[in-house]
Amino acid sequence: MAKTPSALIVDSDIQARFEMKQAVKACGLTLAGECGYGMEAVSAATELRPDTILIGVGEPIERPLQTAEALQSLLPETPILVYSETKDLETIRKAMMAGARDFLAKPLRPETLRQSVLAALESEEKKKLRQLGQLPAAPTAGTIVTVFGAKGGVGKSTIAANLAVALARLERSSVCIMDLDNGFGDIAGMLDVKPERTLADMVRDIDQIDRDDIQRYVVRHPLSELDVLSGPSVLEWRSLSAEQVRRVVDLVARTYDKVVIDTSGMLSELSEMTVDIATMVLWVTTSEFASVKDSIEAFRALSNLSYSQERIRVVMNAISPDDVIRPAILQDALGREVFWNIPYDRKVRQGTHLGQPIVITAPQSTAAKSLADLATVVAGGRIEQGRKTLGGFKWRPSAEPVTAEGRIGSIAKET
Ligand SMILES: Nc1ncnc2c1ncn2[C@@H]1O[C@H](COP(=O)(O)OP(=O)(O)O)[C@@H](O)[C@H]1O
Numbered sequence: 001m002a003k004t005p006s007a008l009i010v011d012s013d014i015q016a017r018f019e020m021k022q023a024v025k026a027c028g029l030t031l032a033g034e035c036g037y038g039m040e041a042v043s044a045a046t047e048l049r050p051d052t053i054l055i056g057v058g059e060p061i062e063r064p065l066q067t068a069e070a071l072q073s074l075l076p077e078t079p080i081l082v083y084s085e086t087k088d089l090e091t092i093r094k095a096m097m098a099g100a101r102d103f104l105a106k107p108l109r110p111e112t113l114r115q116s117v118l119a120a121l122e123s124e125e126k127k128k129l130r131q132l133g134q135l136p137a138a139p140t141a142g143t144i145v146t147v148f149g150a151k152g153g154v155g156k157s158t159i160a161a162n163l164a165v166a167l168a169r170l171e172r173s174s175v176c177i178m179d180l181d182n183g184f185g186d187i188a189g190m191l192d193v194k195p196e197r198t199l200a201d202m203v204r205d206i207d208q209i210d211r212d213d214i215q216r217y218v219v220r221h222p223l224s225e226l227d228v229l230s231g232p233s234v235l236e237w238r239s240l241s242a243e244q245v246r247r248v249v250d251l252v253a254r255t256y257d258k259v260v261i262d263t264s265g266m267l268s269e270l271s272e273m274t275v276d277i278a279t280m281v282l283w284v285t286t287s288e289f290a291s292v293k294d295s296i297e298a299f300r301a302l303s304n305l306s307y308s309q310e311r312i313r314v315v316m317n318a319i320s321p322d323d324v325i326r327p328a329i330l331q332d333a334l335g336r337e338v339f340w341n342i343p344y345d346r347k348v349r350q351g352t353h354l355g356q357p358i359v360i361t362a363p364q365s366t367a368a369k370s371l372a373d374l375a376t377v378v379a380g381g382r383i384e385q386g387r388k389t390l391g392g393f394k395w396r397p398s399a400e401p402v403t404a405e406g407r408i409g410s411i412a413k414e415t
């Protein structure tokens with residue numbers, strides 16, 4: 001983020017203004033200023049040029065709403081967010097008509113305020129880029145994130161499950177996770193849900209179903225409202241072609257805002273399809289020799305198959321202070337930047353055993369924070385600078401050069 005977004009608070013109630021100032025500071029925004037309604041607000045907004053305007057709406061609602069309307073026509077690119085104690089739908093509707101981007105209910109959680117401000121700024125930025133022709137028109141299908149990796153046991157399913165849960169918990173998006181590991185898929189187990197139907201049923205019925213029918217094939221993860229489409233048994237997988245599965249992915253992507261796909265650790269027609277169809281591929285590897293080596297080989301195989309690779313983002317998982325290999329060496333060996341680092345965390349393993357994604361059950365753990373930040377970025381949001389590439393984790397550079405680095409460094413040449 002270039003700078004911390006600033007907010008102007010517009011409210012005639014001094015106590016409410018004070019509470020809002022606390023919330024603004026608590027959630028890491030900058031306070032641009034504060035003022036009352038009417039001309040006072042118009043002058044303050046023109047002078048201070050805040051990134052966003054927060055207007056308190058109490059009874060009588062006319063004056064705050066007139067102020068919102070005036071500010072909206074004066075500064076159409078500055079998102080206006082309204083906060084209020086009321087739950088009256090008519091007031092909410094009028095506030096939206098007056099140009100509010102969001103209606104926040106009091107008492108307000110700082111995190112809700114932050115998410116709302118960031119979402120409003122994000123959508124404003126996208127609108128501008130779209131007008132400049134730098135972004136395609138809004139897509140007709142949701143974002144597909146394929147979690148891939150050239151090996152088993154590197155954390156693909158863990159990352160896919162936690163990412164999907166975290167995405168579903170971000171406001172206003174519907175998310176489906178598809179278990180396309182045609183070995184032994186374990187997303188249902190990781191989320192402790194019991195599917196009654198699987199992808200094989202959807203493949204069979206695909207000609208008769210449309211978006212409204214998908215609910216019959218998925219099972220809902222109650223804590224996050226994430227929908228889970230499980231894979232069939234390993235034997236049933238054998239009778240499904242990559243093309244049949246692609247049709248299901250197409251339908252799911254036209255139904256949900258975001259689709260997360262978990263995959264096996266094998267290069268096959270099916271997994272290549274999941275890479276091909278993805279908006280973004282999170283390529284999971286650990287810093288272990290075998291994992292890095294297999295990733296390099298798989299990158300080569302995919303480029304020989306002429307898959308476009310710009311969408312592939314490397315996620316380094318289970319980074320631990322005991323790791324002796326520095327990120328720069330890994331990046332050199334992989335021939336691409338590491339997009340994300342997820343630390344090693346015992347809580348992850350416990351969560352896997354219990355069928356509890358740690359982004360819900362241990363949100364303060366280092367790995368959960370990193371996974372939640374990853375979800376925010378995947379959803380197009382922003383996080384504080386510095387947290388991004390380190391995933392909330394500090395690398396400790398090794399005191400002296402270690403031979404493992406030399407070994408990793410030489411893989412690229414050997415293979
Ligand atoms: N960041 C991490 N820290 C600690 N353990 C992890 C981490 N990521 C994954 N694990 C553990 O590693 C094991 C394998 O993970 P899994 O997601 O099943 O891998 P894959 O899907 O690539 O085969 C699981 O027991 C999981 O809890």
Ligand SMILES: [Mg+2]
Binds near residue numbers: 186
């Ligand atoms: Mg797996």
